[in-house]
Amino acid sequence: MSEIYQPTSRLLRLDVPERAATEGASLRELERELERTPVGPDFLDITYADTHRFPPDSWVLDEFVKAASGAGMTYTPYRGDPGVRRAVAEHVSAFLGEQLDPDGEIILTPGTQAGLYTALSAIIEPGDTVVLPDPDYITSERSVRYLGADVHPVPLLWPEGESPCLDLDALAAGLRQEPKLVMLSHPNNPTGAVFDPSHVAEIAALVADSSALLLVDQLYSRLVYDGKPFAHMISEAGMRSRTITTLGPSKTESLSGYRIGMAVAPPEIIDRMEDVMSVAALRCPAYAQHILTRWLDDDTDYVAKRIGEYQSLRDVSVAALSEIPGVDVRPAGGSAYLFPGFPGIDATDQEVAIALKRDAGLVVNPGYQFGPRGRKHFRICFAQDEQAWDAALKRMTDVLHSLPRA
Amino acid sequence: MSEIYQPTSRLLRLDVPERAATEGASLRELERELERTPVGPDFLDITYADTHRFPPDSWVLDEFVKAASGAGMTYTPYRGDPGVRRAVAEHVSAFLGEQLDPDGEIILTPGTQAGLYTALSAIIEPGDTVVLPDPDYITSERSVRYLGADVHPVPLLWPEGESPCLDLDALAAGLRQEPKLVMLSHPNNPTGAVFDPSHVAEIAALVADSSALLLVDQLYSRLVYDGKPFAHMISEAGMRSRTITTLGPSKTESLSGYRIGMAVAPPEIIDRMEDVMSVAALRCPAYAQHILTRWLDDDTDYVAKRIGEYQSLRDVSVAALSEIPGVDVRPAGGSAYLFPGFPGIDATDQEVAIALKRDAGLVVNPGYQFGPRGRKHFRICFAQDEQAWDAALKRMTDVLHSLPRA
Numbered sequence: 001m002s003e004i005y006q007p008t009s010r011l012l013r014l015d016v017p018e019r020a021a022t023e024g025a026s027l028r029e030l031e032r033e034l035e036r037t038p039v040g041p042d043f044l045d046i047t048y049a050d051t052h053r054f055p056p057d058s059w060v061l062d063e064f065v066k067a068a069s070g071a072g073m074t075y076t077p078y079r080g081d082p083g084v085r086r087a088v089a090e091h092v093s094a095f096l097g098e099q100l101d102p103d104g105e106i107i108l109t110p111g112t113q114a115g116l117y118t119a120l121s122a123i124i125e126p127g128d129t130v131v132l133p134d135p136d137y138i139t140s141e142r143s144v145r146y147l148g149a150d151v152h153p154v155p156l157l158w159p160e161g162e163s164p165c166l167d168l169d170a171l172a173a174g175l176r177q178e179p180k181l182v183m184l185s186h187p188n189n190p191t192g193a194v195f196d197p198s199h200v201a202e203i204a205a206l207v208a209d210s211s212a213l214l215l216v217d218q219l220y221s222r223l224v225y226d227g228k229p230f231a232h233m234i235s236e237a238g239m240r241s242r243t244i245t246t247l248g249p250s251k252t253e254s255l256s257g258y259r260i261g262m263a264v265a266p267p268e269i270i271d272r273m274e275d276v277m278s279v280a281a282l283r284c285p286a287y288a289q290h291i292l293t294r295w296l297d298d299d300t301d302y303v304a305k306r307i308g309e310y311q312s313l314r315d316v317s318v319a320a321l322s323e324i325p326g327v328d329v330r331p332a333g334g335s336a337y338l339f340p341g342f343p344g345i346d347a348t349d350q351e352v353a354i355a356l357k358r359d360a361g362l363v364v365n366p367g368y369q370f371g372p373r374g375r376k377h378f379r380i381c382f383a384q385d386e387q388a389w390d391a392a393l394k395r396m397t398d399v400l401h402s403l404p405r406a
Numbered sequence: 407m408s409e410i411y412q413p414t415s416r417l418l419r420l421d422v423p424e425r426a427a428t429e430g431a432s433l434r435e436l437e438r439e440l441e442r443t444p445v446g447p448d449f450l451d452i453t454y455a456d457t458h459r460f461p462p463d464s465w466v467l468d469e470f471v472k473a474a475s476g477a478g479m480t481y482t483p484y485r486g487d488p489g490v491r492r493a494v495a496e497h498v499s500a501f502l503g504e505q506l507d508p509d510g511e512i513i514l515t516p517g518t519q520a521g522l523y524t525a526l527s528a529i530i531e532p533g534d535t536v537v538l539p540d541p542d543y544i545t546s547e548r549s550v551r552y553l554g555a556d557v558h559p560v561p562l563l564w565p566e567g568e569s570p571c572l573d574l575d576a577l578a579a580g581l582r583q584e585p586k587l588v589m590l591s592h593p594n595n596p597t598g599a600v601f602d603p604s605h606v607a608e609i610a611a612l613v614a615d616s617s618a619l620l621l622v623d624q625l626y627s628r629l630v631y632d633g634k635p636f637a638h639m640i641s642e643a644g645m646r647s648r649t650i651t652t653l654g655p656s657k658t659e660s661l662s663g664y665r666i667g668m669a670v671a672p673p674e675i676i677d678r679m680e681d682v683m684s685v686a687a688l689r690c691p692a693y694a695q696h697i698l699t700r701w702l703d704d705d706t707d708y709v710a711k712r713i714g715e716y717q718s719l720r721d722v723s724v725a726a727l728s729e730i731p732g733v734d735v736r737p738a739g740g741s742a743y744l745f746p747g748f749p750g751i752d753a754t755d756q757e758v759a760i761a762l763k764r765d766a767g768l769v770v771n772p773g774y775q776f777g778p779r780g781r782k783h784f785r786i787c788f789a790q791d792e793q794a795w796d797a798a799l800k801r802m803t804d805v806l807h808s809l810p811r812a
Contacts (some may be wrong), residue, residue: 004647028681047481110665122413239409257479257693259665268411279548280686282520307539
């Protein structure tokens with residue numbers, strides 16, 4: 001076989017080969033090493049939420065069953081059922097504070113990841129530059145490289161006791177290179193950073209003054225803590241005509257198992273995203289689309305309760321991690337993640353991830369997955385059953401205590 | 407906006423720009439013209455099956471509900487839930503007559519289209535050549551061009567009263583160009599051609615003697631009429647190590663609304679298809695994956711009944727179309743499609759498709775969508791409610807009679 005099949009260059013780029021020099025091995029090799037690591041007792045995968053403890057809202061499955069029992073179209077337009085798009089446009093317009101055209105500015109996608117992939121495929125060419133925070137969502141850098149473009153990183157800064165922000169000088173320097181796109185997750189994945197509205201305005205002002213489009217992944221933008229305000233990039237001056245926003249109910253609303261999401265973008269871009277869909281996956285699963293008609297509308301109490309529960313879990317987690325010498329953690333402003341660093345521990349993030357899996361049964365994401373500045377961190381999802389999480393934090397703390405100090 | 411956003415070159419290739427010279431306009435322009443055409447009374451979209459008349463098997467929705475109610479994982483491995491893959495491997499092995507490894511040789515995909523896209527992305531590079539029948543499935547040529555490769559067409563021949571076949575001289579000539587891949591749908595979409603087992607062996611022998619891989623879309627391979635045998639490419643000598651087979655329940659089993667499908671391939675290729683999935687759409691919808699555990703196993707009576715019903719619809723359709731002067735139709739050996747040609751009518755396939763939509767309320771696929779040799783044909787899906795179909799055939803016949811003769 002090996003003489004017949006060779007992985008394509010897009011797949012070799014997906015592995016971000018230039019990172020091998022600094023990581024000591026390719027990302028793929030490191031991740032396979034982690035997969036092969038035997039898992040200790042009391043296994044818990046904390047790379048994602050426990051959707052049994054935090055299930056979908058009560059009406060979700062009924063809505064699916066109705067659609068699958070004859071009420072829903074089987075073959076919708078690739079951009080999604082027109083009636084569903086009308087409902088989604090109404091609720092997303094209220095959420096974003098922008099009046100959206102259901103026919104022109106909305107596309108339903110098979111999950112939010114597919115929304116990102118579809119947007120990137122419609123926008124970036126081989127050889128283009130994409131400005132991207134470091135760290136950012138695990139597949140962002142990989143997707144950009146997969147599609148043949150290069151990343152200009154912008155450090156995400158979060159000094160203790162201050163608000164998180166992008167390094168605006170680095171952003172301005174990146175924009176001077178005439179990138180095709182600025183891409184970011186907000187709230188930031190993996191750190192949970194939520195930018196102050198004034199900082200969102202600063203970022204938007206720089207982008208609006210450039211020739212770049214902006215792709216913002218707002219998957220966690222309903223999941224913001226401490227009653228903080230959240231500013232949508234699309235609503236900043238000059239941004240609507242150049243902003244692509246991806247949203248979806250996979251995380252806060254626990255609907256990842258349905259593969260539904262959506263994107264908001266100018267009509268010219270939605271048209272071309274639909275063209276990408278025509279070859280990549282055809283459409284958001286047709287019956288599941290109907291769940292989106294009640295999303296952002298009939299689930300406000302449900303989400304409010306969830307935010308309260310997650311906020312308690314966040315606080316418990318930050319308190320436990322903060323007590324460990326050599327470990328450094330910021331309280332996430334949004335999302336269900338924490339991204340503790342461990343400057344005082346003499347180990348790489350790969351070694352810490354392996355130790356946590358082998359000795360504590362905890363599967364976490366090592367920080368290198370999120371960008372070069374993610375090194376010496378790991379990401380955990382605290383959306384877990386409270387009792388299991390208490391025990392997991394105890395095991396995590398024990399392992400981190402046991403590692404050699406720097 | 408227009409100065410900010412420009413469609414990417416992959417999207418310009420998706421439109422197969424070289425076809426504009428022979429079609430008189432780009433495929434995209436032609437298709438938008440057809441979309442804009444007002445639809446006549448008694449609207450019926452016969453580009454796909456009526457899943458209300460032909461609904462899924464009775465256990466399908468229950469299986470989904472069980473998985474979505476707590477029995478199924480929300481975050482499966484990208485290649486699919488291991489337990490589901492074990493069941494799928496068992497049933498697909500029996501179907502294909504090859505013993506498959508559930509961990510190495512199977513990936514679940516969000517629909518069969520995503521299986522094709524994922525395989526193509528893992529295999530072909532910009533500048534590669536792909537050998538493809540003409541006509542073939544609507545997105546095949548487009549996907550190949552989208553990914554930057556070129557198509558070497560092989561005529562599909564089907565003289566009246568004979569068995570359909572590929573032009574083996576053209577196939578051999580294509581293989582001499584050292585293509586990365588031979589790709590085909592079998593049963594053929596749009597014609598419904600099923601090759602005799604001896605011809606499948608001839609195709610396989612040529613491919614096995616080359617350096618090419620083979621991607622065969624067998625979406626319709628359970629839907630074969632007249633009790634004819636169906637030969638699977640993967641089972642031919644020397645083919646298992648170079649064949650990618652896509653399958654799924656979207657058509658015969660009416661499950662397109664769930665977006666589930668799968669591919670069988672050598673482990674090295676499945677590994678890389680999973681890498682593509684990690685950026686493109688993450689996974690086949692997790693709860694819907696569980697439907698596949700009973701597919702090809704608990705639905706044999708259901709499919710047998712369906713084949714009988716579709717065969718009657720096929721026969722009625724062939725009889726009606728055969729009576730129209732200037733129209734030429736072959737009885738599909740498989741699939742739910744017919745691909746009538748109209749050498750004796752003085753009109754293009756675009757004009758016929760527009761007339762059928764405007765004057766008969768019937769949305770059909772004009773033949774150019776399936777390749778240059780598809781011109782002067784149109785594709786219809788006869789999997790329709792019998793009464794509605796009788797009326798539709800009458801309207802179709804009237805319109806075809808009314809057009810000027812060549």
